[in-house]
Amino acid sequence: xxxxxxxxxxxxxxxxxxxxxxxxxxxxxxxxxxxxxxxxxxxxxxxxxxxxxxxxxxxxxxxxxxxxxxxxxxxxxxxxxxxxxxxxxxxxxxxxxxxxxxxxxxxxxxxxxxxx
Amino acid sequence: xxxxxxxxxxxxxxxxxxxxxxxxxxxxxxxxxxxxxxxxxxxxxxxxxxxxxxxxxxxxxxxxxxxxxxxxxxxxxxxxxxxxxxxxxxxxxxxxxxxxxxxxxxxxxxxxxxxxxxxxxxxxxxxxxxxxxxxxxxxxxxxxxxxxxxxxxxxxxxxxxxxxxxxxxxxxxxxxxxxxxxxxxxxxxxxxxxxxxxxxxxxxxxxxxxxxxxxxxxxxxxxxxxxx
Numbered sequence: 001x002x003x004x005x006x007x008x009x010x011x012x013x014x015x016x017x018x019x020x021x022x023x024x025x026x027x028x029x030x031x032x033x034x035x036x037x038x039x040x041x042x043x044x045x046x047x048x049x050x051x052x053x054x055x056x057x058x059x060x061x062x063x064x065x066x067x068x069x070x071x072x073x074x075x076x077x078x079x080x081x082x083x084x085x086x087x088x089x090x091x092x093x094x095x096x097x098x099x100x101x102x103x104x105x106x107x108x109x110x111x112x113x114x115x116x
Numbered sequence: 117x118x119x120x121x122x123x124x125x126x127x128x129x130x131x132x133x134x135x136x137x138x139x140x141x142x143x144x145x146x147x148x149x150x151x152x153x154x155x156x157x158x159x160x161x162x163x164x165x166x167x168x169x170x171x172x173x174x175x176x177x178x179x180x181x182x183x184x185x186x187x188x189x190x191x192x193x194x195x196x197x198x199x200x201x202x203x204x205x206x207x208x209x210x211x212x213x214x215x216x217x218x219x220x221x222x223x224x225x226x227x228x229x230x231x232x233x234x235x236x237x238x239x240x241x242x243x244x245x246x247x248x249x250x251x252x253x254x255x256x257x258x259x260x261x262x263x264x265x266x267x268x269x270x271x272x273x274x275x276x277x278x279x280x281x282x283x284x285x286x287x288x289x290x291x292x293x294x295x296x297x298x299x300x301x302x303x304x305x306x307x308x309x310x311x312x313x314x315x316x317x318x319x320x321x322x323x324x325x326x327x328x329x330x331x332x333x334x335x336x337x338x339x340x341x342x343x344x
Contacts, residue, residue: 094253
């Protein structure tokens with residue numbers, strides 16, 4: 001008797017539509033190589049030598065901690081990261097967390113490179 | 117050492133602008149085209165150090181203020197890239213330049229008629245991208261949300277103040293499309309050709325005598341090959 005189709009049948013998730021792209025165009029950069037490149041960029045921006053840059057750890061403060069690292073300098077830093085790491089950084093990528101510490105920036109760069 | 121030059125403005129008017137000058141009437145006379153906007157500040161000391169080195173190497177050199185920049189009294193928001201290109205041609209003529217040395221986005225202004233060098237040339241689009249990004253970061257820090265694409269649209273239609281520089285809509289549109297001038301007689305000099313990293317990257321303006329010396333050697337050595 002009841003012939004009404006139920007709307008409830010729409011409620012099922014397959015969730016398997018995200019294509020996984022595993023093989024990028026080039027060999028992936030190792031974390032150590034990325035770490036070295038990122039430290040080199042920061043050394044160029046802050047005008048510190050390699051030893052000082054090497055001492056940067058995950059918790060080392062960047063934007064908001066170093067007065068000389070203003071918005072213009074951060075913009076330069078991100079542009080240099082784009083050039084040297086061959087990534088594109090969008091507006092929405094830039095947030096306080098990624099810029100606040102060296103570890104945040106490294107994690108961000110890693111995730112960007114894994115997208116390629 | 118500090119002289120002046122007459123920069124053409126629109127409608128036949130002109131403005132007197134500052135000119136840093138090492139002029140001993142020598143054969144080689146290099147017009148320096150400075151980096152633009154914030155990078156001009158960051159590279160100012162390198163530029164002046166380079167000029168001292170060139171002077172010691174027997175080369176006359178000249179650094180003009182562009183109208184609207186540095187000590188200029190002309191308003192920046194009336195300027196266009198085209199008006200700066202015309203001003204550079206006038207400056208080259210007034211100082212009787214034999215060569216140019218363009219720094220970063222200064223290469224957007226290089227007159228095609230002169231030989232010379234273009235150091236770490238930067239496109240107008242990249243210059244704008246950096247300044248827009250600085251603005252979105254500063255805005256976010258101040259609790260305002262601004263998107264690059266919206267800012268670009270405002271820049272194109274109404275002009276925009278970026279990092280304290282008032283850029284007219286005309287200048288903005290020109291910059292977006294402007295590529296560094298390349299001619300067979302303009303030799304590119306990359307940052308990797310000299311020691312150290314580009315000083316425009318520094319958070320605080322810095323200087324590096326070794327870089328200035330290396331750039332001066334390139335110019336002085338190249339002059340032998342180019343002067344005919």
